[in-house]
Amino acid sequence: MKPLSGLRILEFDGLGPVTFAGMVLADLGADVLRLTRSAAAGAPAFSEVGGEVLHRGRAAVAVDLKDPADLARVKGLIAGADALIEGFRPGVMERLGVGPETCAALNTRLVFGRITGWGQTGPMARQVGHDLNYIALSGALSMMGEPDRPPRPPLNVVGDYGGGGMLLVTGVLAALLEARTTGRGRVVDAAMTDGSALLTSLFHALASRGLWSETRGTNLLDGGAPFYRCYACRDGRFVAVGALEPQFYAALLKGLEIPADEAPQFDTAAWDALHARFAGVFATRDRDDWAARFADTDACVTPVLTMAEAPEHPHNAARGTFAADEIVQPAPAPRFDGESRRLTPEPSPLSLDEALARWG
Structure with missing residues (x-):
């Protein structure tokens, strides 16, 4: 039995942080259904992003939200869900007919988790962007790289996954705990600008004491220290x-x-x-x-191990840090006593009717 066993979560298929958050929640035991675009709604836009790794542990359910019958079935799933997570631009879910107010009317206990780059409010809320733009605006990017070169992108782990997906998971779990007590859900507004800024808290503390310079490569933790x-x-x-x-x-x-x-x-x-x-x-x-x-x-x-070397290191092998199914991939984390860390691959797709029957 995993910690989140029994929780039902709807994931509206998307890019980056919402996909990562869905994987983490499924790894922790939640029953996550990943709603994807049906062929009638157009080609599945995100079917290959993340592939077998980021889509593990939850079944895909194809839907066309412009079809009244599909929309009605999705609302049936919402009525039985504990949480919903989505990563569309502000206003998209409302236009699709499943915004927070509509969902709250269907299910007062529902936690509505939203992840965007800029957040649901603010003058840039509706602008496009990617991980690099969000961490640039938060100040995080300015601290990364060599002092005599432009800042170097730290992959997309700081914005998409650390400041985005992980903070979405944290917010959803906090709101779920509250809903158990109050019987009312919350809207979680997770923004990658907010989250990546939060990750820089230590450096703001050091700067306030004169212990951090804005010149990259001159500080204790940015490569400036020879040790x-x-x-x-x-x-x-x-x-x-x-x-x-x-x-x-x-x-x-x-x-x-x-x-x-x-x-x-x-x-x-x-x-x-x-x-x-x-x-x-x-x-x-x-x-x-x-x-x-x-x-x-x-x-x-x-x-400094490569991606290929890391799974073979004796420490990682002893702990099962990586798992090998058809491909090598990071195993679920964190771990819990008495729990199997065996991977749950991506199950076969479900129809909407099958998904409704599964959730009763």
Whole structure:
């Protein structure tokens, strides 16, 4: 039995964060039905985005919301759902006839989860954009990359998934807890600008104390510190160094065979020279040689693994961090005691009538 077993959630098929949120909720045990566009409504727009991984654990149900009969069946599903999640631009669900007010009239306990880039309100709410635009406006993007180059996109994990999908899941679960007590649902307005801004909370705290510079690559956690960054090795692969605390830094210096009196940790004026020295030493050995050298120390040095290598690492293999079904993919997380972490692949599609029968 998984933690969310018994919860019924409707996912209106979409891109990025709503698909990720649907996967997470299904991984946690919720019965999620993914409503997709039927052939009558046009080609399924998002059928291949995420494929077998992001669509795992829930059945697709093809619908045409412009068909009165399909719309009536979807409203029947809404009446029996605990939550609904969607990622359309503001106003789209209302135009489709399943906006928050309509849904609340059908089901007062329904939690209506909405995820957009800019949010449901504000002067930019109806503008188009993508992950990169949202994290740019939140200030998060300005902190990423080399100091003498434009900011580098951090994949789409900060906006779409961290500040978007994860915050949508958090908001939906919080509202579901409240609904159990009050009997009334909520509308959850999750915006990637809000969420990615929230993820930068630590750096606002540091900046308020004069401990964070807006110049990229000069700070403790953005690659400015020689003891918290990545280094190239002789074979062209990389190691990650995270020796923040003094005792860990001492272990790093010991492994690099650098005398402590020649490498004061927090002398920021010497960081550039120290970085160059560390880089020269790391370039003398292959990545896996360094990994073996530091394996049983507190130096916080680890190999930078590729996507192909990560599942094979002994620690990841022992924990089952990745699962291999037809393809290798990250296993559900977090884990719970007494729970099987076996993957639930994407089930066969259901018709609307089958979906209604399943939910009674």
